[in-house]
Amino acid sequence: MAEYRFEEILRRLKLKVTPRRLAVLEAMARETSFLSAEQVWSKVSPARKMGLPTVYRILDELALSGIVTQVIRDDRQLYYFLCLNEKHHHHFVCTSCKKVEDIDLCLADELRAEVAQRLKGTLVSHIIQLQGLCSHCAPQEQQK
Amino acid sequence: MAEYRFEEILRRLKLKVTPRRLAVLEAMARETSFLSAEQVWSKVSPARKMGLPTVYRILDELALSGIVTQVIRDDRQLYYFLCLNEKHHHHFVCTSCKKVEDIDLCLADELRAEVAQRLKGTLVSHIIQLQGLCSHCAPQEQQK
DNA sequence: TTATGTGCAAAGCGTTTGCAGCTCC
DNA sequence: GGAGCTGCAAACGCTTTGCACATAA
Secondary structure (H helix, E strand, C coil): CCHHHHHHHHHHCCCCCCHHHHHHHHHHHCCCCCEEHHHHHHHCCCCCCCCHHHHHHHHHHHHHHCCEEEEECCCCCEEEEECCCCCCCEEEEECCCCCEEEECCCCHHHHHHHHHHHHCCEEEEEEEEEEEECCCHHHHHHHC | CCHHHHHHHHHHCCCCCCHHHHHHHHHHHCCCCCEEHHHHHHHCCCCCCCCHHHHHHHHHHHHHHCCEEEEECCCCCEEEEECCCCCCCEEEEECCCCCEEEECCCCHHHHHHHHHHHHCCEEEEEEEEEEEECCCHHHHHHHC
């Protein structure tokens, strides 16, 4: 994930290439799980002094442009995850190590048919969130 | 949805039967869509003076006990919906009139298989949220 | 009687905003 | 040079909490 990639990405999104934006992208690219804005902030190299509002602003821009996925958890905080996979997909989150993995299977067609048949309605959008144990954590849990 | 039903429900949940709790249940039973705490508050008969914190407390209890479904929307507010359907199911929300309808189809088995095969992981829980147009609103949208 | 429920006011706390000054292009 | 960024501090707004009083059982 070379740095020039991030510059390209920013240019494609019509955002100016600034040290803060690069720092946020770099920090997020290192992560395998959803992070809160404050967590992202703490992961940004301390050398790059930046305010928390700036982190929020940058994350918002990236979420708006689609390369960052934003979820709200039960603690009412927003969590962010950099996802460069452009194809439609869903996420599986390990409840133990928090790692995020892509699920390419999408059952929208089945759901659309169900909505059409039973409710006589039209499915427009869907959110599917999957939780469980990843290949690394599942065996360990069994031992407990 | 006679009142004694609500008393029964409260007793089953080991909650004291109070006018406030009955008022919240009555108000929610009249609704067909998710409401914020403040909206629930405004729907409660004004005669039953009650504070907003009380509404939050009651909704929390009901959500905890499972007869109220709680979702967080993009505006970061909590929304509540009374759902007495005890069988596992998902919800379809009409983006136009906001009506909530139950979807009995659950694709957890397919998703579980996908998680097992591709990720070698174990699916534990899933959230499926469906949005679209209900049978009443879909035809109207087509005209536009 | 006593464990529980409730009103009121105040605090909490992620997140957003206003605005002055700075940077990228 | 000028549009777009960012820091700082302050505001925002939904939700929660503390505590005294009231109420169901």
